Amino acid sequence: MNYSLDDSAAMEACGGALAAACPAAVMIQLHGPLGAGKTTLVRGFLRAVGVTGAIKSPTYTLVEPYAVAGRQFYHFDLYRLEDPEALEMLGFRDYLDAGSVCLIEWPEQAAGLLPAADIDVRIEVTPQGRRVNLAAGTDNGVSLLKSFKF
Ligand SMILES: Nc1ncnc2c1ncn2[C@@H]1O[C@H](COP(=O)(O)OP(=O)(O)OP(=O)(O)O)[C@@H](O)[C@H]1O
């Protein structure tokens, strides 16, 4: 599925639509160059599930947890991950197993450690704005994307 998104409001709306399609556990990996709009899409997702405070990328802490309405959300930014062990220390396996929602920027930094994403979001910069591709990587992702409407 491909979408052309002209501004950051459209990017947030796309994240909100993704949240609506993901009522349960899911692991989403976001790919794209610096400044592509990954955090913008995650912000739209988290706003849509009810997060009200500031949402900025956890560039230095690597992960930011949110708890809303009995659900757990983890926003990862692995850009500054230098050592795979640091990821193990974050306990990311527990998060992935615990029925939570994990949104991971710069998953390439942890290549080989992360399992396949349920949903891969790929963002390209275009002259008009951004091109966003959504693809399922697991059976769970296939079934979730069937209800994605945008
Ligand atoms: N569809 C879009 N069209 C134009 N600009 C956009 C779009 N989506 C997001 N932006 C803008 O791009 C800039 C970078 O966005 P953002 O911080 O979300 O990128 P990022 O991929 O998370 O970057 P990083 O790799 O540094 O984490 C922001 O100013 C944002 O408003």
Ligand SMILES: [Mg+2]
């Ligand atoms: Mg970011």
